[in-house]
Amino acid sequence: MLTVPKAAPYLVLIVLLCWLLNYHSRDTSTSSFSSNSQINLDQYKYHRGKTELINTTALFDQGNVEPSDLIAFQVTWLTSDRLGRLVSLAEKRRAPMSVAYYVPPNDKLASRDLILLDKLYHTHPALSQNVDIHLVTSPHLLQLNTWRTVARTFASTDWILLWDADFEACTDYQKGLERFLVETRSRGWANKLEQGTAALVIAPFQWTDPVVERTRDLCPVDRDELITMYRNLSMDAFETNTPILSHATEYDRWIGVGETDFYEVTEYELGYEAYPLMRKDAEVWFDQRFAGYGYERSALTAQMYLSGMDLYILPGEYGVHQEHSAAAVINTHDDIAAAKVPWMTFKMDLCHTLGEVLAERRVLHLPLGERLVSTCKAMSIPPIDRDISGQLEYSRRALY
Structure with a gap:
């Protein structure tokens, strides 16, 4: 049975919406928003115990699409300044997504961000077809692991991929999951994965020259081109300047093996950051005490590895990081450091x-x-x- 940890005290509102609609079935003329409208959130508020919630079902339609149980939902979070990346990820159609979208606890700002989201849903069919949005809000910003908990909890299938919107999924990791389950059954690895006692890891890469990155497609054409670029130093391991974050992936080994030569993480260091694909009901959760950037993914990986979960690398799958400025909200508030738990x-x-x-x-x-x-x-x-x-x-x- 899936056990959901108690929400952190600072989480004021968690509002759930499921959108997996066919774009053409929507009547865009009945949209609740317009460019000149402003939402008064008070009229939608109600209480459950001490928790204040918002009922937004009057504002958005809901869908009832049920993907296959073997499909892995991408789990991520967004602030309004990264909505462009959400559109890009959805249009790739790699997999359905479960996204926690932060709405500021201010009527004017909330109206702005919801109107923007509404416009995107009516102009980009891929959003309504591929993305479940869960609205979250809090007086504290960048409660990243709390937001990931929301997105994970309400993913609609048995499998999840912890992902960040700033990465492009360059390969079809869905097929990678299927290949792994077939080809490692005799070794017992597939059984561990299905039992929630193991996770798959997708290797993240980054461009070494931002100028080159901006002049071509973010992803290499294929794995062979990626290997060539890695060897000529055009691309490198993500966060390579902080080796502890990526060393355990063993990138040189990744480069040297075949696409189906799956291997186990054996050089784990406390601080390693993984982008895991795993069962939604695995017994590890995001530590919600982490706020802002830094260690929040390492904390999950530490719980996984030290609790006895095995981590298996998928050499045929990879993602590439897109350079970007820090989220705008991080520059407007100074309460992030005070909310962090020391490593x-x-x-x-x-x-x-x-x-x-x-x-x-x-x-x-x-x-x-x-x-x-x-x-x-x-x-x-x-x-x-x-x-x-x-x-x-x-x-x-x-x-x-």
């Missing part, structure tokens, strides 16, 4: 909570717990050492 605090919490979970299952002292034990002991923090030692002792006790 060291997260690591200590992870050692305690995961250690407790694995000890309760009596597996912390077994191979499944080796990753967590070695990583936490390597931190050389006396309270963590004592904590892990006590949990190991508890884990070894026989069950009667």
Whole structure:
């Protein structure tokens, strides 16, 4: 059963909308918005317990398209300044998307952003055909992991791909998932993936010269061209200047193997960022204490790997990052730093909570717990050492 974590206290409003409509079935003449209109959000507000919500079903149509259960939903978030990327991703038709769209808690700004979204839906059929939009709002900005939680929770199939709108999915990872399930069945990897105890990783790349990037298509023609560009240094691993974020993908190995030579992450470092494709009901969630940019994806990858999930690289699939300016909202508020959880605090919490979970299952002292034990002991923090030692002792006790 899918267990959804409690919403963070700062999340004031989560509003759900499902749009998977055929564009031609819409009557655009009845749209609620016009360029001169402004929405008074108060008339749509209601309360459930202490949570304030907005009922926007009067503003947008809803669809009832049910994709195949094997289809992986792209899970991402957006602010209004990145809507152009959403259109681009939707028009690629790689897969349906579940998107948390941030609406400012200000009537005038909310009206502006909803009107813009409405116009795009009526001028770009791919949005209504491929994208589920979930409106979120909060007095605090860039609650990225909270927004991802919303998008993941309401994805309509059993599989999700954690993605960022600033990346182009250059290959058909849907076929990559299908190939993996067929070709690794005999090794047991496919079974782990289906059980939610493993995830697939898509390698992200970036252009080394922004000038060249702007003069051609963002994606290479094919994998062979990508390999050539990687070798002549036109393209590189994403965030290559911070090796810990990408080292575990082993890009040189990725370049050297065939498209179906899947391999396991074995050089994990705490801080590694993965773009995982996995079961929606896997027992790892986005840590909602992270706000703004930095470590929010690393936190998820750490939970996955240290809890015992295996990570498998898909050499036939890749994405390319598009250069962009930081989200406009990040430059207008100074409350992001105050909302962040320190990375060291997260690591200590992870050692305690995961250690407790694995000890309760009596597996912390077994191979499944080796990753967590070695990583936490390597931190050389006396309270963590004592904590892990006590949990190991508890884990070894026989069950009667």
